[in-house]
Amino acid sequence: MNKHLKIMDDLIAAQGRKIDVLRQYKLGLMQQLFPQAGETTPRLRFSDFTDAGRWKPSTLGKAGTFMMGGKPSFSVPEYWGGDIQWFTPADIKKRKLSKSKRTITAEGLNNSSSNLLPTGAIIIATGANIGNIGITENPCAISGRLHSLIVEPHDVNLFWYYWLEYYNHELTYHIRRSMFIKTSSKELEEMRTLRPQKAEQQKIADCLATMDDLIEAEVIKTSMFQQYKYGLVQRFYPQSDLNDDD
Secondary structure, eight states: OHHHHHHHHHHHHHHHHHHHHHHHHHHHHHHHHSOOTTOSSOSOOOGGGTTSOOOEEEEGGGGEEEEEOOOOOTTOGGGEEEEEEEEOGGGOOSSEEOOOSEEEOHHHHHTSSOOOBOTTOEEEEOBTBTTOEEEESSOBEEOTTEEEEEEOTTSOHHHHHHHHHHTHHHHHHHHHHHHHHTOTTHHHHTOEEEEOOHHHHHHHHHHHHHHHHHHHHHHHHHHHHHHHHHHHHHHHSOHHHHTOOO
């Protein structure tokens, strides 16, 4: 039995190292695909865009529309437990946002300052978990401690998600500054960016999304190994034996 557990421990440890390598590779890729400080073009470009010229100076607000969230009254039961996902900062932990801990009803949405956001909106944590970001997979609502960026059709939402992930230190700076001067979304709208043409945005977004999908697949595999190991422990060391005083 100990031999089997040792094999599983080695597999889980190897998976952890593999995930670390993939994450480091993704970071290195982002360092090449996004311009460095003081530069206006990335150091690595896809062959279709080697002669596309410099990225254009812009601001985050020109990529889309910012919206703030809100919450219905907790004292009205009819506002809660409906079919509308209602995200809070605690829910913003990964790229794809599909399920929230709390949900609200249409009546709750209508009696809050939140709006029904479309699929593909970028959610930014501006309260707890400052700087965490994600993308909605379904129409949803958000709390007042979140902001959303609804990217216009002339840009690629996934590109701007990765822009905010890579330049997260700048995003966090602007969030904290907006909290200090109380300008709501204005500080985020004025965050400086560099904007490539839409086709190049799409290429970069697809490349990084592929890396994230690979990483997620390995994380799921690690979880399966951990569950299998737990099953082995439960099988060979029943709880009654673990609690036996003898």
